[in-house]
Amino acid sequence: MAGRSWSPPQPRPVRHHPTDERTGPMPSPNRTEHLRGQDRRPTVEPITMRVPDACRYLGIGRSTLYVLIAKGEVEIIKLGSSTLVLTASLRRLVDGRREPRGGLVEGDD
Template identity: 70%
Template sequence: MAFSDGLHFQAILSPGFQTIGTVMPGIPLPPSSPLSIEPISMRVPDACRFTGISRSTLYLLIARGEVEVVKMGSSTLVLTESLRGLIERHRAGNLGNL
């Protein structure tokens, strides 16, 4: 949808990150923009896509306490901050093995 002031807004959905606007078509807003939104949590399939790990690996990490989840009714919500922490811990561990 284009507005008279020349701004163009679009929704781009991706696991873990949602951009709800662009200043120019094809150029996403920076993460610091007030129009950028990152979810607090996500469902298991989205968490798998976000990290690139399998569903069974994610459940093993949850069982070991490496990934934090919240149960809301029948939904299992994986905390985004927990996934970022997991990746950072493994990244730091891998840097020591180089």
């Protein structure tokens, strides 16, 4: 290797332009307006949910949910070893415990 001088490798040029050879030009905000709302599918509420999801849904702890299940206020089904909580029973529970607007119960004056 006599006669050759060592030189460090040259760095690749950095691309600061919004065009990249792999992806093409980046879309501007105006060019993507037509895409907004296209993938909006109707939200489908599940028929059942697992216990941790039901706790998050109601904003309560696991032990409180099991107390409500034991009292019969929340319905469950068992599929194998999975405990599935019926979403409709959670809705009924909330609807049954809702207070009228203003927080007054009939008869309170």
